[in-house]
Amino acid sequence: MFRYHAGILKMKELIKQHGSKVMALNARYYFAYTKAVNKYWFNEDFSGGPIVEQATHFCDLARYIVSDVEIDTIHTLLLKDSDPSGAGHLDYVPQEAEDDITPAKRIPRVTMSHWRFKDGGLGTLMHSVALPGTRYEANIDVQLDGLKLSLIEPYEKDCILRVRSINNEDANKDQDFTFPFDDSYLTELGTFIKAIRTNDPSLVKSPYSDAALTYQMTWAIRRAS
DSSP states (O other): OGOOHHHHHHHHHHHHTTTSOOOEEEEEOOOOOTOOHHHHBBBHHHHHOHHHHHHHHHHHHHHTTTTBOOGGGGGGEEEOOTTTTTTOSSSSSOOOOOOOOOOEEEEEEEEEEEETTTSOOEEEEEEEEOOOOOOOEEEEEEOOOOOOOEEEEETTTOOEEEEEETTTTTTTTTTEEEEEEHHHHHHHHHHHHHHOOOOOOOOOOOOHHHHHHHHHHHHHHHOOO
């Protein structure tokens, strides 16, 4: 649904206006887990793990904002519950969420992956299971020569696109864009319905064949660990 997010569309507009290629993309998705009681999600065999099931949105945005990924360049590190250092142990998982899931099947506590885009730039993704409560934190940073774009909390109504540009009057200062009336879920659904009614598949920003490439990327990240 993020392909329909006003903040993402603004990012693509600014990148196009700037006229140079993306050098780097960094995506971060921090999951708030202490109130989450969903055995499907906590069992990697069922859900596919946090990248396949959850951070798939950010993998898709990486492809949408920059370009397709060189799959063979993907490298991933995991911090698991079973890590001998103990660093992956979580103290606040609700008992009913993982009590009957073996350590080998529990989702990674931290996933860090990096790759090269076919367009030349580099990408990184970090997903963690560490935050308290129910509020996730998610951010995407994109850098070009002379331009930095930061999409802050795209899931929230107070989402901000923070821009630092060589073209600003003061290149040391940020310019913020907000999108208080944006509902990317509604826009996505409305676009899909319109595409059916008008028999115009070009309205859909990700056809099945393209979505399959994002799915391939998420599994490549998991398998590269």
